Amino acid sequence: MAKPLLEIKDMYVWFKVFGGILKVLDGVNFIVYPGEKVGLVGEMGCGKTTTMKAIMRILPMPPAVIPRGEILFKGQDILKMKQVKLQHLRKKEISMIFQDPTAALNPVFTIGTQLQDTIRFAEKSGKNTEKEGIRTRAIQVLKEVSLPDPERVLQNYPLQLSGGMRQRVCISMALVSTNELLIADEPGTSLDVTIKDQILRLLKELAEKRNTSIILISHALGAVRGMTDRLYVMYAGSMVEVAKTKELFAHPLHPYSQGLLAATPRLTGGGIGEGIDGRIPEYINPPTGCRFHPRCKQAMPICKDKKPPFFKVGKDHEVACFLFQNHR
Amino acid sequence: MIILTNNILTIEQLKKHFVTRQGIVKAVDGISFSVKEGETFGLVGESGSGKSTVAYTVIGMYKPTKGKVLYRGKNISQESKKRSQALKKEIRIVFQDPGTSLNPARSIRQILELPLKIHNLSRNHKDIVNKIEELLKMVQLPVDYIYKYPLMIGGGEKQMVAIARALATNPSFVLLDEPTSALDVSVQAKIINMLIQFQKKFNLSYLFITHDLSLMRNVASRVAIMYLGKICEIAPASEFFKNPLHPYTQMLLSSISVISDEEEALKPKKIISKGEIPSPVNVPPGCSFHLRCPNKMDICSREDPVMVEVSKGHTVRCHLYTNTHV
Numbered sequence: 001m002a003k004p005l006l007e008i009k010d011m012y013v014w015f016k017v018f019g020g021i022l023k024v025l026d027g028v029n030f031i032v033y034p035g036e037k038v039g040l041v042g043e044m045g046c047g048k049t050t051t052m053k054a055i056m057r058i059l060p061m062p063p064a065v066i067p068r069g070e071i072l073f074k075g076q077d078i079l080k081m082k083q084v085k086l087q088h089l090r091k092k093e094i095s096m097i098f099q100d101p102t103a104a105l106n107p108v109f110t111i112g113t114q115l116q117d118t119i120r121f122a123e124k125s126g127k128n129t130e131k132e133g134i135r136t137r138a139i140q141v142l143k144e145v146s147l148p149d150p151e152r153v154l155q156n157y158p159l160q161l162s163g164g165m166r167q168r169v170c171i172s173m174a175l176v177s178t179n180e181l182l183i184a185d186e187p188g189t190s191l192d193v194t195i196k197d198q199i200l201r202l203l204k205e206l207a208e209k210r211n212t213s214i215i216l217i218s219h220a221l222g223a224v225r226g227m228t229d230r231l232y233v234m235y236a237g238s239m240v241e242v243a244k245t246k247e248l249f250a251h252p253l254h255p256y257s258q259g260l261l262a263a264t265p266r267l268t269g270g271g272i273g274e275g276i277d278g279r280i281p282e283y284i285n286p287p288t289g290c291r292f293h294p295r296c297k298q299a300m301p302i303c304k305d306k307k308p309p310f311f312k313v314g315k316d317h318e319v320a321c322f323l324f325q326n327h328r
Numbered sequence: 329m330i331i332l333t334n335n336i337l338t339i340e341q342l343k344k345h346f347v348t349r350q351g352i353v354k355a356v357d358g359i360s361f362s363v364k365e366g367e368t369f370g371l372v373g374e375s376g377s378g379k380s381t382v383a384y385t386v387i388g389m390y391k392p393t394k395g396k397v398l399y400r401g402k403n404i405s406q407e408s409k410k411r412s413q414a415l416k417k418e419i420r421i422v423f424q425d426p427g428t429s430l431n432p433a434r435s436i437r438q439i440l441e442l443p444l445k446i447h448n449l450s451r452n453h454k455d456i457v458n459k460i461e462e463l464l465k466m467v468q469l470p471v472d473y474i475y476k477y478p479l480m481i482g483g484g485e486k487q488m489v490a491i492a493r494a495l496a497t498n499p500s501f502v503l504l505d506e507p508t509s510a511l512d513v514s515v516q517a518k519i520i521n522m523l524i525q526f527q528k529k530f531n532l533s534y535l536f537i538t539h540d541l542s543l544m545r546n547v548a549s550r551v552a553i554m555y556l557g558k559i560c561e562i563a564p565a566s567e568f569f570k571n572p573l574h575p576y577t578q579m580l581l582s583s584i585s586v587i588s589d590e591e592e593a594l595k596p597k598k599i600i601s602k603g604e605i606p607s608p609v610n611v612p613p614g615c616s617f618h619l620r621c622p623n624k625m626d627i628c629s630r631e632d633p634v635m636v637e638v639s640k641g642h643t644v645r646c647h648l649y650t651n652t653h654v
């Protein structure tokens with residue numbers, strides 16, 4: 001397979017807060033290959049956004065510290081990059097669409113002002129800086145995200161647009177700058193199903209058209225199924241399973257992945273699985289060993305003592321669970 | 329007059345409008361349905377379609393602008409302060425957000441003893457403690473939670489407390505307003521299974537509100553779909569997913585993401601969702617869905633369709649069906 005575009009190696013992120021240290025990310029390993037659509041699912045507070053913010057180097061530090069780990073983008077460690085390089089990275093290479101489109105836009109400036117600033121910023125080094133050119137480009141990207149009446153949208157303030165339209169504007173801004181990796185953090189979660197579906201389809205289309213890699217984050221399994229090639233499942237600060245998306249849905253192996261899949265209601269009916277007892281642990285004093293062990297019905301003595309690494313169980317399938325340590 | 333019916337709740341032409349600075353919000357605009365004794369009736373709709381407003385009107389937080397709410401055949405279209413204690417004991421509600429529906433300054437004990445005291449359900453101190461412990465056990469929480477405060481427990485556990493509070497008065501009818509939409513699916517599963525179990529055990533009737541159709545498929549016996557304050561379709565749950573009739577229902581079903589091919593096969597094909605949901609202050613004339621509807625005809629922008637029964641128990645409000653069935 002090709003070299004990874006992005007590779008996170010054994011990364012830890014802690015938050016030093018009043019009363020102690022929140023040990024949130026606990027050895028994250030995560031890879032994105034060029035042109036690939038990768039899903040990341042996990043429940044509330046498992047560390048999805050924190051992982052992505054670390055990639056963008058936008059974690060607030062303090063309180064955040066990164067005691068260990070590397071984030072290699074095309075072989076270079078993002079965590080060691082100087083400001084100038086970082087700016088280039090965010091302008092030209094990686095961009096992120098946030099969970100809440102309202103917070104990502106400034107309510108006191110028109111969409112036109114904000115979008116044109118983004119274009120100017122992204123293309124400063126390049127050619128297209130004259131005023132008309134920027135406006136034309138703005139209208140073009142708004143059209144690309146299927147916003148009707150882009151001229152009017154340019155004159156609107158964020159609050160004059162619906163949630164779905166705001167999310168589209170955010171995507172258009174991300175498109176201005178990206179050409180390699182787009183991170184979409186629960187796009188449309190706050191929106192209605194019919195609108196969310198439109199946004200997801202749009203993202204997929206655009207990524208395929210531009211051959212951009214994409215990381216799609218969601219707390220729901222359904223949203224990533226039709227959208228991604230490979231899928232990571234995250235629990236309490238680290239990845240517990242990764243496989244081709246199809247394979248993961250067909251043969252989930254980690255007890256947490258299995259529990260999540262069983263608990264998801266199905267359109268075919270017949271009742272809902274029993275769910276998983278307990279809840280996600282406190283990060284101030286997380287369980288030792290496998291962080292899932294207090295909730296795991298198959299836990300063994302070793303699970304309490306040691307943190308399971310990824311065990312390879314198939315070509316693209318890895319599971320961080322001691323049940324699979326003697327596989328093959 | 330004695331009305332022979334097994335409907336525990338009947339809503340007749342209910343309207344609830346709010347006067348705001350932007351104009352009149354027709355949050356609920358002429359809906360009718362009934363809930364049968366012992367069933368789970370599902371109300372589905374996107375954000376702002378008026379689901380909570382229906383629930384709040386049934387519980388008496390709002391007085392209807394027009395129309396009626398009947399409970400066991402008796403008109404209860406009044407605000408809760410005018411309702412009898414007996415009625416308040418009968419109809420209870422679980423709110424959407426467990427974070428704000430439990431008073432953070434009260435201990436779990438205080439939260440659970442309130443309904444017991446108001447409704448005179450315990451004779452003395454010891455009795456109250458016993459009852460509270462029983463309630464906690466019923467929702468599978470440790471009895472020492474009696475001393476905890478909402479902020480000290482997880483979201484799922486808060487919702488269990490809220491459910492225990494609702495059931496404390498031995499009600500017959502419970503409004504469940506998106507009881508799990510703020511929770512993780514692994515926690516949701518536990519709560520839903522518990523609710524189903526309580527329904528059987530205590531012979532409860534539920535009005536279950538959610539925006540999640542896959543969840544609805546697994547809990548409701550009949551389903552109504554709301555769009556902008558109106559109901560567009562009502563059908564038995566199994567029929568509903570097999571044979572959705574209203575173009576909006578079809579769009580909704582084809583938009584949801586599912587986790588298996590078997591489910592994918594149930595979704596209507598090629599109904600690409602388009603358009604934005606209009607503001608409830610400025611509802612489009614005629615059929616309020618016509619701006620987004622792939623089947624729109626001339627009449628749709630002029631006349632609001634009426635509900636017609638297409639097959640037994642399956643009603644739909646769309647000109648595609650009124651034309652052929654008058």
Ligand SMILES: Nc1ncnc2c1ncn2[C@@H]1O[C@H](COP(=O)(O)OP(=O)(O)OP(=O)(O)O)[C@@H](O)[C@H]1O
Pocket residue numbers: 015017022024042043044045046047048049050051060063099219283
């Ligand atoms: N700036 C911060 N200071 C302290 N704790 C933080 C900070 N940012 C995140 N955390 C904590 O880190 C944990 C992981 O948060 P994160 O936002 O990454 O989760 P998530 O998986 O994106 O969840 P969600 O599905 O809710 O978006 C949470 O417990 C959160 O409270």
Ligand SMILES: Nc1ncnc2c1ncn2[C@@H]1O[C@H](COP(=O)(O)OP(=O)(O)OP(=O)(O)O)[C@@H](O)[C@H]1O
Pocket residue numbers: 346347348353354355373374375376377378379380381382539608
């Ligand atoms: N007290 C109020 N005053 C003015 N407008 C209101 C009031 N309560 C609700 N509305 C409006 O009525 C409409 C329906 O609201 P409602 O809360 O019933 O929707 P919902 O279907 O429960 O939505 P959600 O899924 O977001 O909970 C919305 O447009 C809302 O803004």
Ligand code: SF4
Pocket residue numbers: 574575576615616617618619621622623624625628633645646647648
């Ligand atoms: S009445 Fe007309 S516009 Fe409304 S849903 Fe039916 S076909 Fe579509």
Ligand SMILES: [Mg+2]
Pocket residue numbers: 048049050099185
């Ligand atoms: Mg997040």
Ligand SMILES: [Mg+2]
Pocket residue numbers: 379380381424505
């Ligand atoms: Mg609501």
